[in-house]
Amino acid sequence: MNIWTYILKRLLLMILVLFGVACIVFFIAHVIPADPISAMLGGNAPDEVIKRVEAQLGYDKPLIVQFYNFITGAVVGDFGLSLRTNNPVMQDINNYFPATLELTIFAILISTILGISLGVLSAVHRNKIIDHFSRVFSIVGVSMPVFWTGLLLLLLFYYRLGWLPAAGRLDFFTMPPDHITGMYLLDSLLTGNWEVFKDALRHILLPAFCLGFLATASIARTTRASMLDVLKQEYITTAKAKGLKKNIVINRHALRNSLIPTVTIIGLTFGSLLEGAVLTETVFSWPGLGRYITQGLLFLDYNSVMGGTLYIAFVYSLANLAVDILYAVLDPRMRT
């Protein structure tokens, strides 16, 4: 199959899946709660207040009309007003999502660097101390709940040592950089605002490390396995026999070829990081989309929950699509 046909097919499928996702979200928010309005207002609100809120939310219309409105709104990114913040939900998402994206990207960077180095080291020194260490580190890493790791990091680096700040993206008195992407690190780099950059970097280190720790394990294990495969190949023996230095053989000959499976794993971990971001953001009071959704759920703010959840599903599907396409480009056998 031609690569473009494959991409087109996957895109169409994704639209279908997203429609289904919207159905699930609508079902969760409108069908499961027995009485959303009274849950929102408390048990003994006056009737006219209930009526007014119902009309305001469109809950007085038949379910099918509500569904139609939701879907048509979702297509153009209109999820209505958030009951909690009184802003359009899409505006809130635009404010909160860059923070999540920045955190996730930074976490991926950390876990990639850490994971690939650990993986290469443990493949080269197979069954030596470093390999055992990396194995234990990996399996312990995936076993620790991310919110707990976060609390321990806070306890050590904030309360005990006082090296890094605990909450938020910037110090209270630091002005955010000019809005370009909404990601403070990138924005302050682009505007050359070093003070803000340093502050933002100090704030992101702990949450990003906490989140990246999750993904390090799988990246390290994958790199190790594919590196071991590559190291058995004959051209590696040839390279060694030519008298090349060990470093050159490993970095120039072996590592490059062993990275293909790693790339896929890195793409796939993006999803698990989005999931972990919800908890990390809560622990570190990071104003991201995950925290926005959590707060929305606790306040029963339906519009922001539906909008936020759908948006996260959209981003998640997009990431998975990107991985699939990348994979198809790298490996023609996958295009079926």
Added chain:
Amino acid sequence: MSKTTTKTKTGWFQLMKPYFEDMKHTMYLWRRNKLAIVGSIIIAAFLFIAIFAPLLTPYQPDVQNLSNKLLPPSSEHPFGTDQFGRDIMCRILYGSRIAIQIVLIVTIISGFIGISVGVTAGYFGGIVDEILMRITDMFLAFPRLVLAMAFAAMLGPNLTNMIIAISLVNWTPYARISRAESLRVKGQPYIESIRSMGASNFRIMFSHVLPMTISPVLVQLTLRMGTIIITAAGLGFLGLGAQPPSPEWGVMVSDGRSYLIDQWWVSTFPGLAIAIVVLGFNLLGDGIRDMMDPRLRR
């Protein structure tokens, strides 16, 4: 008389011999896998604690004693006490009962959903397969925790609803695996011959396809038990799962957040319990996977 008994016994033994050999080989592989042994010991201890929790501690998990609040770890309270003067070790021991309840029920419900969907899709193929797999894709399009959060919040956050919510998002990997396995099995000649004898689809699926697909699904079920505990604790931590005063571990970690600076033990020990039990499940799951792997079995 006695002669015939011995004869049938040996006959029976002969019949089962391959299974015994297989089991012996499995035991051999298990003994060689140190990490799997560690995992088994952790899980055995976990089960033991869950069953005998009341005998292991002199305290009650939800009796408050404000004169003892926020005591540091001591010989009387090995893990200290929380803001209501409850013994933390006692609450962790009782919390293991909640954890095991969550793991078992979620595994059963989501395993059932996943296997039903997967075997049906794989066996019928065609349009049924298309529809069921697209539904699976829809569930896979969410980060699992986010979807579970939404389900739990809308059902009303409590332990039961949290279990339902996790089950509803956790079945997809089982569906995928059992579908792949049934696709492989259904092409085999023996299925064809059973069908030609007039067996119904349901009968073929239930008693001839399902047993052949079960073992990889079982491996997956054990591998995911740790994840279930982590998800449940995460929901509890966010306030969308079990509610205080339940000694659920995630709730306990969340309880201790406000006291992190001076009373570190309130959050630390419940989190440690989660980490250790999840570690046990992960080690055991990895071990079982390695033991089931035909390439390693030889």
